[in-house]
Amino acid sequence: xxxxxxxxxxxxxxxxxxxxxxxxxxxxxxxxxxxxxxxxxxxxxxxxxxxxxxxxxxxxxxxxxxxxxxxxxxxxxxxxxxxxxxxxxxxxxxxxxxxxxxxxxxxxxxxxxxxxxxxxxxxxxxxxxxxxxxxxxxxxxxxx
Numbered sequence: 001x002x003x004x005x006x007x008x009x010x011x012x013x014x015x016x017x018x019x020x021x022x023x024x025x026x027x028x029x030x031x032x033x034x035x036x037x038x039x040x041x042x043x044x045x046x047x048x049x050x051x052x053x054x055x056x057x058x059x060x061x062x063x064x065x066x067x068x069x070x071x072x073x074x075x076x077x078x079x080x081x082x083x084x085x086x087x088x089x090x091x092x093x094x095x096x097x098x099x100x101x102x103x104x105x106x107x108x109x110x111x112x113x114x115x116x117x118x119x120x121x122x123x124x125x126x127x128x129x130x131x132x133x134x135x136x137x138x139x140x141x142x143x144x
Contacts, residue, residue: 007029007036007142010144011144013045014044014045014144015061016030016033016034016037016044016045017031017034017047017061018031018034018046018049019031019052019054021055022052022053022054022059023057024058024059024062027064028059028062028065029064029065030047030061032065034046047061066142067141067142068113068140068141068142069114069138069139069140070111070112070113070114070139070140070141071112071117071135071137071139072136072138073106073108073135073136073137074133074135074136075106076134077089077120077133077135078090079134085128088127089124089129092123092126092127093123096119096123097116108136111141112135117135121133
């Protein structure tokens, strides 16, 4: 039995890179997932080879082969805070995120990106709370 690929969740529209000569190919998610393409995937998107910079130190299409840490759920986010701080944080979150986004985050229908976690941390810090926000759980996955 073949081992399951660590890239099993590649979304349909993800752009692969086929540039083997690139200096960063061994660390680039776009190139590494292209190595695991199978004949079942008859159609896929690629980065235009004429737009890559194989000998440069950086490439505008480079995507690191590393998983990011997403948060899931905020049911306990405000539990241990004084009421006035919790109200202020909730108001600030309502201005930073749309109603739909907050609804999906609260219902655990949507992950909280690392950048969104930073925004929430900054909201806490503006209220004088220097402890990290308490998210329900964390999920490690690729940022496709």
